[in-house]
Amino acid sequence: MPLVSMRQVLDEAAKGGYGVGAFNVNNMEQIQSIMEAARETKSPVIIQASRGARAYSQDRFLYHLMVAATEVYPEIPTVLHLDHGNSPETCQSAIDMGFTSVMMDGSLMPDGKTPSSFEYNVEATRKVVEAAHAKGVTVEGEIGCLGGIEDGHGAGLDGLSHLTDPGQAVEFVKATGLDALAIAIGTSHGAYKFSSKPTGETLKMARLIEIHKRLPGVHLVMHGSSSVPKDLQDIINQYGGKLKPTWGVPVEEIQLGIKNGVRKINVDTDNRLAITGAIRKVFVEKPEEFDPRSYMKPAREAMKKVVALRMTQFGQAGHANDYKPLSLETMASRYAAQPVAV
Numbered sequence: 001m002p003l004v005s006m007r008q009v010l011d012e013a014a015k016g017g018y019g020v021g022a023f024n025v026n027n028m029e030q031i032q033s034i035m036e037a038a039r040e041t042k043s044p045v046i047i048q049a050s051r052g053a054r055a056y057s058q059d060r061f062l063y064h065l066m067v068a069a070t071e072v073y074p075e076i077p078t079v080l081h082l083d084h085g086n087s088p089e090t091c092q093s094a095i096d097m098g099f100t101s102v103m104m105d106g107s108l109m110p111d112g113k114t115p116s117s118f119e120y121n122v123e124a125t126r127k128v129v130e131a132a133h134a135k136g137v138t139v140e141g142e143i144g145c146l147g148g149i150e151d152g153h154g155a156g157l158d159g160l161s162h163l164t165d166p167g168q169a170v171e172f173v174k175a176t177g178l179d180a181l182a183i184a185i186g187t188s189h190g191a192y193k194f195s196s197k198p199t200g201e202t203l204k205m206a207r208l209i210e211i212h213k214r215l216p217g218v219h220l221v222m223h224g225s226s227s228v229p230k231d232l233q234d235i236i237n238q239y240g241g242k243l244k245p246t247w248g249v250p251v252e253e254i255q256l257g258i259k260n261g262v263r264k265i266n267v268d269t270d271n272r273l274a275i276t277g278a279i280r281k282v283f284v285e286k287p288e289e290f291d292p293r294s295y296m297k298p299a300r301e302a303m304k305k306v307v308a309l310r311m312t313q314f315g316q317a318g319h320a321n322d323y324k325p326l327s328l329e330t331m332a333s334r335y336a337a338q339p340v341a342v
């Protein structure tokens with residue numbers, strides 16, 4: 001089965017009342033971990049690559065690895081999504097390459113650092129919606145700014161300085177016609193999200209619920225949603241790592257989000273932690289090893305375990321074969337039949 005549209009995957013998730021994890025990749029092993037977890041749990045898949053990941057893996061390698069994923073796992077509906085596109089040009093280059101979904105993050109200027117104006121965000125996102133929908137490709141936009149920095153993208157703010165304003169979110173969705181909306185509710189990218197277990201003061205789930213009430217039909221996206229589990233931190237530190245104590249987004253808060261319109265949950269850090277812990281363990285316990293497979297295999301297995309667990313916790317497990325994927329051409333004609341109202 002070819003790569004599928006993220007819009008269809010999220011529409012189905014909304015019908016079924018579950019969420020879908022969107023896992024970041026940079027290399028073959030990470031793609032394999034996700035696909036194996038999906039096969040084991042019978043889950044639809046969203047694989048996402050940031051600009052940094054595209055530069056690291058090189059577009060053509062990434063593209064062909066994703067084609068391989070669809071050949072080896074034909075029973076799994078698989079989306080290839082651009083994470084945090086910084087400009088309409090970056091989104092266009094992803095569409096040209098075969099991504100079936102793109103994020104235009106117009107909450108920041110094209111430098112990927114400076115918070116933008118509402119007008120700029122609407123204009124950039126709308127431009128991407130027009131180009132993407134003509135090809136049947138899905139668009140995620142963002143209103144409000146996340147905390148932290150990921151792959152050089154992000155204002156480095158704390159998660160609370162640019163929360164999403166619910167009224168602006170309504171206006172933004174109307175003006176852009178996007179498919180999925182990322183909101184800022186106090187989360188940030190990376191391992192250091194919260195210095196203690198988050199409360200309603202630091203992780204604003206009430207804000208998310210308010211946005212969902214005002215936009216009940218819109219697929220919401222939670223970024224910065226790694227849970228940063230203590231056991232994964234401990235493995236790294238046990239084998240010579242130096243992580244400082246930290247807290248992520250508890251899975252039960254994500255599950256509350258899923259009950260309130262969250263359909264896509266971005267997870268990268270948890271997988272990075274799992275991979276690094278597994279590699280450190282081999283390096284310490286078997287210092288005589290030098291075949292990369294001796295540490296890449298346990299790393300791949302460790303990431304697969306985290307992904308399979310999240311797929312189960314988010315509720316997407318068991319839903320891989322609920323529907324027949326629609327072609328991008330069919331998606332394009334659906335969009336053409338319902339042009340964006342301004």
Ligand code: 13P
Nearest residue numbers: 190224225226266268269
């Ligand atoms: P984490 O750093 O919490 O995994 O977030 C990843 C993310 O939001 C990618 O866009």
